[in-house]
Amino acid sequence: MPAANAIGEAGSVPATLPATPTFGTLALRWYRLNRGGLRATAVGIVSLLAFLLVWHLLTTYRVVFFVRFTNVPSPLAVYASFTKAIHDPKFLMHIVLSCRRILVGFSLAAIVGVPLGLIMGRFKLVHEIIFPVAEVLRPIPAIAWVPMAIMLWPTNEQSIVFITFLGSFFPILINTLHGMSLVDPVLVRAAQCLGARERSIFRDVYFPASLPHIFTGLTVGMGVAWVSLIAAEMISGQYGIGYFTWEAYSLVQYADIALGMIAIGVLGLGSSMLIRGAGQLVMPWRSR
Amino acid sequence: MSEIIAKAPQGHIEVRNFSLSYDSIEGPVQAVTDTQIHVQPGEFVSIVGPSGCGKSTLLNAVAGFLKPTTGMVTVDGEKVNGPSAERGMVFQQYSLFPWKTVRENVEFGLKMRGMPRSQRERAARTLLGLAGLEAFEKHYPEKLSGGMKQRVGIVRALATGPKVLLLDEPFGALDAQTRVIMQQILTNMWQRLKISVLFVTHDIDEAIFLSDRVYCMTARPGSIKAEIPIPLERPRQQSMMMSSEFLALRRGLMSLIREESIKAMGGELTDMGMQGLNIELHGHSLADVI
Numbered sequence: 001m002p003a004a005n006a007i008g009e010a011g012s013v014p015a016t017l018p019a020t021p022t023f024g025t026l027a028l029r030w031y032r033l034n035r036g037g038l039r040a041t042a043v044g045i046v047s048l049l050a051f052l053l054v055w056h057l058l059t060t061y062r063v064v065f066f067v068r069f070t071n072v073p074s075p076l077a078v079y080a081s082f083t084k085a086i087h088d089p090k091f092l093m094h095i096v097l098s099c100r101r102i103l104v105g106f107s108l109a110a111i112v113g114v115p116l117g118l119i120m121g122r123f124k125l126v127h128e129i130i131f132p133v134a135e136v137l138r139p140i141p142a143i144a145w146v147p148m149a150i151m152l153w154p155t156n157e158q159s160i161v162f163i164t165f166l167g168s169f170f171p172i173l174i175n176t177l178h179g180m181s182l183v184d185p186v187l188v189r190a191a192q193c194l195g196a197r198e199r200s201i202f203r204d205v206y207f208p209a210s211l212p213h214i215f216t217g218l219t220v221g222m223g224v225a226w227v228s229l230i231a232a233e234m235i236s237g238q239y240g241i242g243y244f245t246w247e248a249y250s251l252v253q254y255a256d257i258a259l260g261m262i263a264i265g266v267l268g269l270g271s272s273m274l275i276r277g278a279g280q281l282v283m284p285w286r287s288r
Numbered sequence: 289m290s291e292i293i294a295k296a297p298q299g300h301i302e303v304r305n306f307s308l309s310y311d312s313i314e315g316p317v318q319a320v321t322d323t324q325i326h327v328q329p330g331e332f333v334s335i336v337g338p339s340g341c342g343k344s345t346l347l348n349a350v351a352g353f354l355k356p357t358t359g360m361v362t363v364d365g366e367k368v369n370g371p372s373a374e375r376g377m378v379f380q381q382y383s384l385f386p387w388k389t390v391r392e393n394v395e396f397g398l399k400m401r402g403m404p405r406s407q408r409e410r411a412a413r414t415l416l417g418l419a420g421l422e423a424f425e426k427h428y429p430e431k432l433s434g435g436m437k438q439r440v441g442i443v444r445a446l447a448t449g450p451k452v453l454l455l456d457e458p459f460g461a462l463d464a465q466t467r468v469i470m471q472q473i474l475t476n477m478w479q480r481l482k483i484s485v486l487f488v489t490h491d492i493d494e495a496i497f498l499s500d501r502v503y504c505m506t507a508r509p510g511s512i513k514a515e516i517p518i519p520l521e522r523p524r525q526q527s528m529m530m531s532s533e534f535l536a537l538r539r540g541l542m543s544l545i546r547e548e549s550i551k552a553m554g555g556e557l558t559d560m561g562m563q564g565l566n567i568e569l570h571g572h573s574l575a576d577v578i
Binding site for chain 1: 351353370371372373375376377379381383384385386387388396397400401428430444445448
């Protein structure tokens with residue numbers, strides 16, 4: 001088939017005009033181009049199913065081998081409690097409250113952390129003043145802030161949001177700073193030669209050049225925000241998916257423990273996907 | 289386009305009693321010393337010299353990025369006091385903004401000047417058309433080849449209608465074939481615009497092919513060793529590079545540069561235990577070996 005060969009050679013102009021490709025050749029070509037992705041998806045599905053199967057076997061036969069699966073709920077039990085929970089307004093409220101805390105705490109961290117990092121990266125004196133304090137506070141895990149947060153804030157809700165804020169704040173700040181330190185000085189000079197002043201250099205060079213690192217910071221920050229939130233909810237919460245999981249243990253609702261864990265996993269995954277999507281929207285030059 | 293041509297008679301660069309040194313832990317380092325150069329309006333002038341001789345330092349001072357330690361740089365009688373859109377610059381590393389499309393890159397200088405969007409879009413399209421890049425206006429620089437990137441770089445620098453164009457080894461990162469094509473494109477563009485150009489390169493052929501005059505610099509601390517007029521006729525074509533006139537100029541410049549390169553490498557040669565050879569520097573024996 002000379003026509004098909006001519007199309008197959010990308011970039012070169014076919015010697016003869018190719019005939020309109022049939023559905024079959026198109027499907028084949030699509031398959032060839034997407035083979036890698038298709039395989040990854042297929043393997044991923046099989047791997048998830050295998051995980052469920054192993055989980056099912058371990059719990060059905062109540063395996064005790066160093067680890068005790070005696071009380072661990074089976075996948076079917078968790079599914080049963082899931083179908084019950086989605087009709088339960090209380091469960092949904094737990095989820096909504098956790099999401100709201102993340103939204104507020106994380107957004108505040110981004111609104112403060114990104115501009116602060118940009119300013120610290122641009123103005124040495126600000127960096128010299130703030131960086132030492134940040135370095136001392138940064139290694140303190142957000143969970144260690146729980147008692148202090150309860151003292152600082154009048155309501156439980158505020159202290160939990162504060163913990164979430166702290167967890168995501170430092171990764172966002174540090175990565176923004178890192179991005180600023182890597183801005184190519186030649187690009188700054190190019191902008192100056194085109195008549196750019198301080199403000200436009202900041203807006204048109206430093207900021208977009210740092211965006212990839214800012215988004216790394218946001219992704220990491222979102223992960224730490226969930227870690228901090230769940231810990232805070234387990235210790236001091238009254239509502240929230242972390243509290244739900246801990247309460248399930250106290251009430252001997254073993255299936256709900258796993259349900260809570262899976263919900264946390266799905267929410268964490270969903271929120272980091274949202275950030276990745278936002279990153280692709282904001283940085284179109286980086287997507288293929 | 290007409291704006292740029294209208295400005296053509298401007299662009300007289302004058303560098304007088306110029307020297308530049310910077311501090312290091314071992315004391316001040318003299319990068320460039322006692323240098324005088326000038327570029328007449330509409331003239332194409334190159335600076336060649338061994339690597340590290342300070343030719344880029346000199347260009348950066350004309351651009352306004354570096355302050356001279358002594359002496360001064362003026363353009364049309366005005367002292368250079370920092371970078372400005374009056375002096376367009378093209379860098380070896382292309383330095384296109386990766387987050388801007390080709391057209392947005394070209395528009396940037398016009399935007400900084402406050403030109404309204406529709407007007408600068410039109411101007412950018414016209415310029416890109418002249419460089420044969422109109423089909424790529426919506427591409428991000430990452431997708432372009434090196435030669436295309438540098439064409440965008442040149443167009444971007446010209447878009448604001450600068451008085452002078454400064455190029456710092458603009459084709460240094462390109463492969464030999466692309467380099468030759470870019471030289472032809474640049475000389476054609478210059479032929480139309482007649483803008484003053486100061487061009488830094490270590491490629492002797494490139495300097496002769498493009499220039500009206502070539503300054504040859506000494507090894508560090510750099511100063512002007514020789515000033516060579518290039519009387520080749522214009523417009524220039526690649527075929528001229530085979531002419532006996534061209535080859536004679538090339539031979540002359542080559543030996544000047546070679547002397548300086550060997551001087552620059554003198555320290556290294558000594559380190560390699562080649563002192564014996566180093567002594568013979570004043571004769572041409574080592575130069576011939578190298």
